[in-house]
Amino acid sequence: MSFIQVRDVWQAYGGRSIIERVTLDVSEGEFVSIVGASGCGKSTFLRLLLADERPVRGTITVDGGDVAVEPGRERGVVFQRYSVFPHLTVRENIVAAEGFNTASGWLFGAAKRTSRERADAILARIGLNHVAEQYPASLSGGMQQRLAIGQALTAKPRVLLLDEPFGALDPGTRVQMHDFLTELRAETKMTVFMVSHDLEEAFKLGDRVLVFDKPRWDPQDPGLYGATITYEFDARDGGMPYQHILDRYPSLKPQAEPAPERLLEPA
Amino acid sequence: MRLINLSPSRPLAVFLAAVPFVAVLIAYAAGSEIRLAANPADKLLPALSTIQETAVRLFTEGDRRSGEILLWKDTWASLSRLLGGVAISASLSLVIGMVVGLLPMFRSLLSGFVAVLSMVPPLALLPILFIVFGLGETSKVVLIVIGITPFMTRDLAQRVLDIPHEQLVKAQTLGASSWVIAARVALPQVLPRLIANVRLTLGSAWLFLIAAEAVAAEVGLGYRIFLVRRYLAMDVILTYVIWITLLAFVLDWLLKQLSRKAFPWMEAGL
Ligand SMILES: Nc1ncnc2c1ncn2[C@@H]1O[C@H](COP(=O)(O)OP(=O)(O)OP(=O)(O)O)[C@@H](O)[C@H]1O
Numbered sequence: 125m126s127f128i129q130v131r132d133v134w135q136a137y138g139g140r141s142i143i144e145r146v147t148l149d150v151s152e153g154e155f156v157s158i159v160g161a162s163g164c165g166k167s168t169f170l171r172l173l174l175a176d177e178r179p180v181r182g183t184i185t186v187d188g189g190d191v192a193v194e195p196g197r198e199r200g201v202v203f204q205r206y207s208v209f210p211h212l213t214v215r216e217n218i219v220a221a222e223g224f225n226t227a228s229g230w231l232f233g234a235a236k237r238t239s240r241e242r243a244d245a246i247l248a249r250i251g252l253n254h255v256a257e258q259y260p261a262s263l264s265g266g267m268q269q270r271l272a273i274g275q276a277l278t279a280k281p282r283v284l285l286l287d288e289p290f291g292a293l294d295p296g297t298r299v300q301m302h303d304f305l306t307e308l309r310a311e312t313k314m315t316v317f318m319v320s321h322d323l324e325e326a327f328k329l330g331d332r333v334l335v336f337d338k339p340r341w342d343p344q345d346p347g348l349y350g351a352t353i354t355y356e357f358d359a360r361d362g363g364m365p366y367q368h369i370l371d372r373y374p375s376l377k378p379q380a381e382p383a384p385e386r387l388l389e390p391a
Numbered sequence: 392m393r394l395i396n397l398s399p400s401r402p403l404a405v406f407l408a409a410v411p412f413v414a415v416l417i418a419y420a421a422g423s424e425i426r427l428a429a430n431p432a433d434k435l436l437p438a439l440s441t442i443q444e445t446a447v448r449l450f451t452e453g454d455r456r457s458g459e460i461l462l463w464k465d466t467w468a469s470l471s472r473l474l475g476g477v478a479i480s481a482s483l484s485l486v487i488g489m490v491v492g493l494l495p496m497f498r499s500l501l502s503g504f505v506a507v508l509s510m511v512p513p514l515a516l517l518p519i520l521f522i523v524f525g526l527g528e529t530s531k532v533v534l535i536v537i538g539i540t541p542f543m544t545r546d547l548a549q550r551v552l553d554i555p556h557e558q559l560v561k562a563q564t565l566g567a568s569s570w571v572i573a574a575r576v577a578l579p580q581v582l583p584r585l586i587a588n589v590r591l592t593l594g595s596a597w598l599f600l601i602a603a604e605a606v607a608a609e610v611g612l613g614y615r616i617f618l619v620r621r622y623l624a625m626d627v628i629l630t631y632v633i634w635i636t637l638l639a640f641v642l643d644w645l646l647k648q649l650s651r652k653a654f655p656w657m658e659a660g661l
């Protein structure tokens with residue numbers, strides 16, 4: 125059974141279908157990019173994966189567990205904006221990823237000290253140790269997103285959801301963030317969903333690229349039908365398909381090499 | 392250059408800020424001069440020097456009978472009523488506002504009720520308060536509380552609702568319970584707003600206090616003003632008005648400083 129199972133999911137707001145009949149299987153550790161026209165329901169799909177909303181039909185399960193009814197530590201998220209807490213310093217934002225999980229919301233004594241040390245290590249890793257005491261508002265957009273990703277990863281989620289995380293960044297910073305994300309992924313091996321409007325980014329980072337679009341279209345009432353996954357691309361190996369098909373279907377392999385020689389042997 | 396782009400230099404700004412104050416003083420002095428020239432016994436616009444003498448007397452000399460300095464007694468009585476009422480209102484509105492803003496169940500239960508409550512004209516309730524709580528301190532404090540709590544509650548609830556949904560989701564993905572979200576995400580972000588609200592409502596709080604004191608009290612700044620009105624003691628009234636204004640200004644300034652010191656993250660930003 126696959127790690128994430130999306131089964132026949134529909135979502136509608138006020139009778140308007142937004143997404144319909146979405147079925148998807150994702151294995152653990154896969155990076156799934158999601159692209160599609162603006163307003164077609166990509167963020168809605170992420171909210172469903174996050175369990176921030178529940179679908180009107182269908183189920184989403186992670187690792188064979190129960191259908192989640194609210195967001196939790198299993199699923200981390202980074203939004204385009206508002207992902208970090210403005211009233212906490214950069215370091216406190218990282219520490220919060222551990223502190224918020226306690227009954228009081230605060231860490232004390234030794235737990236606090238070790239958490240701060242871990243936070244400093246993470247800040248060094250994401251290149252923000254020099255601004256540990258500052259508030260997020262004084263950070264650049266790229267630094268804020270790095271902080272948001274660092275914070276999400278500190279909670280060690282099994283699935284990371286990214287909604288246009290680099291949408292507001294300039295192209296140079298974006299490339300840096302790609303490298304940063306690629307490195308982190310190599311370290312953590314977590315499953316990632318990323319919504320993006322940048323096709324190049326989607327193919328560069330993703331193992332799979334899903335395209336959301338409306339398969340049915342009513343010219344009288346464009347809001348009648350919802351979007352679903354209309355295309356899916358294998359983005360591994362630089363987008364060249366079937367590079368690993370022999371792993372999956374070993375029977376297609378050409379027979380062992382010595383065979384032709386045998387043919388040459390005199391009967 | 393367009394007028395909207397024309398800003399004063401620093402000295403000019405200070406000068407401009409002083410202009411209205413000086414203008415009022417000059418207008419008053421001139422008016423007082425003219426009236427006193429016509430009738431030296433005129434009480435309506437006492438000379439600035441008379442006001443000053445009265446002020447010194449009020450602040451330093453004790454009452455003939457009791458020996459107590461009434462102005463300080465009035466100040467103490469009024470300030471404790473005012474600050475007591477405001478403190479109770481602030482605590483109540485913070486708790487109710489957070490509950491209404493964060494918990495949909497309580498929002499359904501309370502938001503309509505609070506909206507209707509805030510439409511009740513508090514001064515119209517004053518007779519009821521006097522009947523129920525008597526003429527003592529309670530009724531005055533309760534009037535302030537009734538007068539400003541609904542407004543503050545609605546505003547704080549709205550501020551909690553204005554916290555981006557993303558932040559609440561984010562906190563949940565970090566494992567935060569409802570309590571932790573209230574204490575560590577919502578509360579720190581509405582506290583600055585609470586102080587802003589207290590600053591905004593202090594004006595109304597003074598209004599309710601002086602109204603209640605005017606109707607029934609034995610001591611207090613509002614009581615004294617309405618008492619000496621009978622003798623047309625304009626110099627005393629003006630001294631009290633200026634004193635109240637000064638107190639209100641200092642309270643406002645203190646709250647502003649508190650807000651600056653306590654919430655450095657509000658000022659962060661490039
Ligand atoms: N809570 C909601 N209530 C009603 N309608 C909603 C709600 N959330 C989203 N919608 C509608 O659903 C549609 C899809 O929104 P969604 O944000 O998922 O699109 P998107 O694909 O993420 O678009 P974008 O690329 O612009 O971010 C939009 O038409 C939006 O107006």
Ligand SMILES: [Mg+2]
Pocket residue numbers: 166167168287
């Ligand atoms: Mg979106």
